[in-house]
Amino acid sequence: MSVTIKDVAKQANVAPSTVSRVLTDSPRISEKTKRKVRKVMEEMGYHLNFSGRMLVQQSTQTIGVVMKGSSSHSFDNPFFSDVLRGISASCHKHDYSINITTGDSEDAIYRDVIKMVQGKRVDGVIVLYSKEDDQVVPYLRERNFPFVMIGKPTADAKDIIYVDNDNVQASKEVAEFLINLGHEKIGYIGGDTHFEVTTARLTGFQQAVAAYGIDIPDRFYKNIQLNSGDAKKAVGELLSVDEPPTALIVTDDFNALTVMLALQEQGIRIPEEMSVISFNNTIISRLANPPLTTVDTQPYQLGYESADCLVAQLGSDKMFKKSVIVPTVIVERDSCMTRK
Template sequence: MSVTIKDVAKKAGVAPSTVSRVIAESPKISKETKKKVRKVMDELGYHLNLNARNLVQKSTKTIGIVLKNSASQSLLNPVFPEILNGISAFCHQEDFSIILTSGSSEEEIFQDTVKIVQGKKVDGIIVMYSKKDDKVVPYLSECGIPFLVIGKPVFGLNEVMYVDNDNVFAAKQATDYLIKLGHKQIAFISAAPNYEVSLSRCYGYKLALTENNLEIKESYIKSFQIEQKDPGKQAVTELLQMTEPPTALLIADDLQAMLVLLILRELKIKVPEDVSIVAFNNTIISRLSSPPLTSVNIQTYQLGYEAARCLIEQIKEPDSSKKSVIIPTNMEERESCLAINHLK
C-alpha cells in the first residue's frame, strides 16, 4: 500500500496541508518544519507523483525561455549558456524544467512564444533580453502569464519584473578606469543600439566623459552584430582611419571584443601597446583571449539564478509583490590595458 500525504502528516505531527506546502516549497513554511517533514518522507519512502500533482494544480512545472536570437546563434555567445546554467540550477532545485524558443527570426520567436503560452506548456516565461519595439514583452504583459525580463524593461517599467545589472554605473566605472590610465580618446562599441543594455552602457560611457570634461564624439560610438558578414571590420577600420584614432576601446560584449582583437591583429595593431580594451560580461572568452581581456564581471550565473528564483516565487505565490533584483558588477583587471604614457 502506497504512503500518502496523510501518513506523512501524522508521523511528522503536522497538518496534511502543511505537507502539501512543503512539497510546493511554500516560503510560508519554516526551514525547520520543511526539514522535519522531508525527513519523515524519506523514512516512510514517500514519493511524490509529479504528474498527478501537476494535473491537480494545473501546473506544467516548466519555465519557457525566450532567447534573443535563434538557439544556435544565442548559444554561440558564452554569456547565454552561463545565464541558462544559473536558471537551470534553481529550476532543478524546484523540480522545474525549461524549454527554449526555437524561432530563427524575431517574428518566429514571437510566434513560438505565443504557441508556448496559448498551448499552456509553461507556468512562466523568462525573456533573455530587453529591447525597443519588441512584441514579446507587451504580449506577455497583456495575456497575464507570470514572466520576467533579464535586463531593464523598456516597456511598462513599473509593471514588469526584471533582473539586471546597473549597466550605467558599470560602463561609467569602466570608462573612468581608462581615463585614470590617461586615455582621452576612448571609443565605445556595442551590439544593436535598440537593445536596452547597449543604451545603458553607452549612457554610462558618455556620463564618465562628461564628468571628466572630455568631449563626446559621436563618431567614436559604433555598433555591429555578430551575425553580420565580417562583423566589426567596418567599425574598427573607421575608428582607426580617423584623424585622432582612439587609444582605448570600451566594448560592450566579450565576444565582440574577441572579434575586434582578431581584426586589430590583422591590421598589425597591438593590444595593449597601441590600444587598450575593456570588455563586458567576463565570460571564459575574456580569460582565454590573447591578451586576456580586462572585463566587467556582470555575474552571469547569478543573473540566471535570481531570474528563475523571482519567477518561480511569483508562480507559487501569485498574490505576492513582484520582485526585481539588481546584481552587482565588478572589474576584472587583466592584460588588455596600459597607461597612456606607455603608448607610442
C-alpha cells in the same frame, strides 16, 4: 506498491498535510520538521507524482525562456549560457522544468511564445532581453500572463518585474577606469541599438567622458553584431582615422574577442598599442589572449534572480512589483595598460 504521502506522514509521525507543505517548501513548516520529513522521504524512496500534482493544481511546473533573437546565435554567446545556468539552478530548487524558444527569427520566437501560452505549456515566462518594437512583451502583458524580464523595461512598461544591472553606472565606471589610466582617445563599440542594454551603456559612457571634459568624435563610435566581418570593418575604420583611439570599450565579451582578433590581424599589440575592455566576464574573457579586462555583470545571478522572482510571482497573486539590480565590478586582467 509505491510510497504515498500518508506512508511518509506515518513514518515521520506528522500529519499528511505537513508532508504536503514540506513538498511545497511552505514557510509555515519549521526547518527542523522539513529536514526530518525529507530524510524519511529519502529513506522510503518517495518521489512526488508530478502528473497528479499538475492535474490538481492546474500547473505545468514549467517556466518558458524566451531567447534574444536567433537561438543559435544566442547559444554561441556564453553570456546566455551563464544566464541559463542560473535559471536552471533556481528552477531545480523549486522543482520547475524549463522550456526554451528555439526559433531562428523574431517572428519564429514570437510564435513559440504564443504556443507556450495558448497551449498552456508553461506557468510563466522569463524574457532574456528588453527591446524596442518587441512583439513578445506586449503580448504577455495583453494576456496578463506571468513573466519577468532580464533588462530594464522601456519607458511605457514600468509595471514589469525585471532583473538587471545598473548598466549606465557600470559603463561610467569603465570609462573612468580608462581615463584614470591616461586614455582620452577612447573608441566605443556597441551592439544592436534596439536593445535597452546597448543604449544604457552608451549613455553611461557619454556621461562619464562629458564629466571629464573629453570630446569623443563621432567617428570613434561603432556598432557591430555577432560576426567577425562587422568587427574587422569597425576596427579598420577606427585605425584609419587621424589620431586613432588608444583604448576601446566593447559592450560584450563575445564581440570584444572578435575585435581583438581583428586588431591582431592588423598587427596591433594589446595592450601596448591598444587597450581593450568589455562587459560580462564570461569564459571568453579568461581565455582571450591576452586575458580580457571586463565588467562582471554576474550573468548566472541575473538568471537565478529572474527565476526566483517568477516563481515568487506564480506563488502569490498579490506579489509586490519589484526590480532586482545585480551589482557589477570591473575584473582587471591584462588587456589594459597605462597610457604613457
